Amino acid sequence: MARESVTVLLFGPARQATGTGELAWPVSLGGIPAQTLLRELARRFPRLAPTLRVSRFVRNGRYLARLSTRLRPGDEFAVHPPYGGG
Amino acid sequence: MARESVTVLLFGPARQATGTGELAWPVSLGGIPAQTLLRELARRFPRLAPTLRVSRFVRNGRYLARLSTRLRPGDEFAVHPPYGGG
Amino acid sequence: MSVRLTGHPLSVSAAMRALSGRGLGGVVLFAGRVRPDLGPSGPVVALVYEIHEMPALRRLRELEGAARRRFGAERVVLWHRFGRLKVGEVSAIVGAACAHRAQAFAATRYLIEELKASVPIWKTERARPSRRPRPRPSRRVGRSAG
């Protein structure tokens, strides 16, 4: 069921910069472009801004090709800082 | 204790060609050059001759640098066909 | 073929079994272990691994297929652990079984390099066992065990 928020997942350095791994980010029913949400995140968490500049973004499990893509209520939006597995 | 023979060890294809892994090869007390023993072995085991041509030889655990080296009673002389471990 | 993301310890002997098959003479395994590096807040005693499960599994399955096509790997292991791992624990096992060893070396090297570069996994250093409550970890896979 669509809630009136986007679920934002924050991994690795993004989690460290915000102090949380997951946020419910309120959006209007029509949604907002990903770049708008990123601007709002950077404003709320200034320490997150440098990480966002080197991250990739994943909407509902798929990499986002364009930051103009609209995120709608119920979407999952993940911030992927550079990977470090192994 | 020196016996009046050289212990000949035969590995891999050399063992297959002779049907044995070990021979006591009689030598005189003064010993014989390695090349003489190799000639005698090839005469006794004709199927061994091609293997001897591609083998290295080890006397008492050390590779033989020259086939003129004398083998004396009590020595161990090993025939090393090309290696195939792993 | 074997892709696995788990919170439990990884076993190299289980990986060897997963890499078994007739005609597979060469098996190469890479195991990554937590190193006691010196972090900004002191010597590292543990790492916390997080994984974004859905895209990670998709990418690992792509890598399996690539190892098969490019190197003839008939068995592949791509296992990664998440949660809190102490120094010395195995974080990842990557391996390939092929008819010949040159392929198995090339496939395993390819898989670990690609895993590091392209699979959504992150590690965070822990300088010493923390007593204070930590930030709530990301959901899906990757919650800290400690």
Add this chain to the structure above:
Amino acid sequence: MSVRLTGHPLSVSAAMRALSGRGLGGVVLFAGRVRPDLGPSGPVVALVYEIHEMPALRRLRELEGAARRRFGAERVVLWHRFGRLKVGEVSAIVGAACAHRAQAFAATRYLIEELKASVPIWKTERARPSRRPRPRPSRRVGRSAG
């Protein structure tokens, strides 16, 4: 450092333990297994491995030292089995543990290539379980178990 010639089964988990040590983040293992190749007398069901023990151990110890000097390997495993091995059994485990994975891959590849080329070990194919008495094998290490 670990060099071993044995008539008993080889264990990759024991090899992993032998490759443990603080600061060794990258471990690479190669395991050789008996393949069911088609030999001149039919499909291979087993291989008999023979080893000339004294010169083999000496060469393996040289290789250990070379892996340390050339690749910074801090732990090395050079294990080989002798006797009769059935298809699928592990004949050799070679591995290296280094601070970084590139070194561990390079060291392990070097060790297995050198082991094959320069250590006195031989394998003989068995096309099917033989009932007739076999030739007396070489003494020292390497007698057939079958």
